[in-house]
Amino acid sequence: xxxxxxxxxxxxxxxxxxxxxxxxxxxxxxxxxxxxxxxxxxxxxxxxxxxxxxxxxxxxxxxxxxxxxxxxxxxxxxxxxxxxxxxxxxxxxxxxxxxxxxxxxxxxxxxxxxxxxxxxxxxxxxxxxxxxxxxxxxx
Amino acid sequence: xxxxxxxxxxxxxxxxxxxxxxxxxxxxxxxxxxxxxxxxxxxxxxxxxxxxxxxxxxxxxxxxxxxxxxxxxxxxxxxxxxxxxxxxxxxxxxxxxxxxxxxxxxxxxxxxxxxxxxxxxxxxxxxxxxxxxxxxxxx
Numbered sequence: 001x002x003x004x005x006x007x008x009x010x011x012x013x014x015x016x017x018x019x020x021x022x023x024x025x026x027x028x029x030x031x032x033x034x035x036x037x038x039x040x041x042x043x044x045x046x047x048x049x050x051x052x053x054x055x056x057x058x059x060x061x062x063x064x065x066x067x068x069x070x071x072x073x074x075x076x077x078x079x080x081x082x083x084x085x086x087x088x089x090x091x092x093x094x095x096x097x098x099x100x101x102x103x104x105x106x107x108x109x110x111x112x113x114x115x116x117x118x119x120x121x122x123x124x125x126x127x128x129x130x131x132x133x134x135x136x137x138x139x
Numbered sequence: 140x141x142x143x144x145x146x147x148x149x150x151x152x153x154x155x156x157x158x159x160x161x162x163x164x165x166x167x168x169x170x171x172x173x174x175x176x177x178x179x180x181x182x183x184x185x186x187x188x189x190x191x192x193x194x195x196x197x198x199x200x201x202x203x204x205x206x207x208x209x210x211x212x213x214x215x216x217x218x219x220x221x222x223x224x225x226x227x228x229x230x231x232x233x234x235x236x237x238x239x240x241x242x243x244x245x246x247x248x249x250x251x252x253x254x255x256x257x258x259x260x261x262x263x264x265x266x267x268x269x270x271x272x273x274x275x276x277x278x
Contacts, residue, residue, distance in 0.1 A: 013156035082234045088224040
């Protein structure tokens with residue numbers, strides 16, 4: 001099981017390490033099912049080159065292909081990305097801790113008692129604990 | 140800037156596509172600073188092979204190396220992982236929506252009116268909206 005997961009992660013990360021492949025996934029994110037020729041159209045590379053990229057994505061389980069007559073259509077199957085994200089999430093505390101420190105610094109700066117309000121410094125509200133940022137923030 | 144980010148992502152994902160490199164990062168996550176020879180010890184590969192893996196990690200900005208006398212020590216610099224995670228987060232809705240559907244199904248099953256309580260079906264509480272799962276869940 002561990003070996004299976006390791007090789008899945010290998011293939012997922014390797015598949016994502018190419019800008020054309022990431023662009024193909026982004027296209028399939030916008031539209032449910034897209035034919036190979038339609039997928040290839042915007043790219044300044046040959047159709048066989050795109051086919052090779054699609055093979056890599058398919059081997060990684062990131063897309064599925066269905067043939068109807070002479071047309072091959074591709075669909076996004078993003079499940080392996082969840083595993084990749086879970087692996088990365090293990091390291092998330094590094095950047096959330098940095099953000100927490102920045103937030104604490106900014107709040108401290110904001111609540112620095114001015115000469116006029118120095119007597120009311122004791123009424124400073126407790127620092128609101130920064131909520132853990134989910135990855136959905138970049139949407 | 141876009142090109143810079145693209146090549147950063149290329150290098151990050153490519154660096155993460157190898158189980159030995161991921162294991163080296165995991166080791167550096169456990170201990171702040173580790174010498175190269177100490178890092179290499181648990182692996183059944185040669186020191187030069189480990190040095191090549193460390194070169195890839197360093198080129199991707201995932202580790203930094205400092206030399207003190209004859210000892211080279213490595214340290215984790217996980218910033219590029221945040222960018223990789225942000226890229227993956229764009230697709231997170233696929234698996235959170237699947238989880239939401241599963242939660243809805245399970246709740247529906249749980250609240251299925253039994254013959255004894257079928258008259259009180261109208262008092263079924265509204266389905267609690269599933270909170271968006273952050274990536275920190277796997278910790």
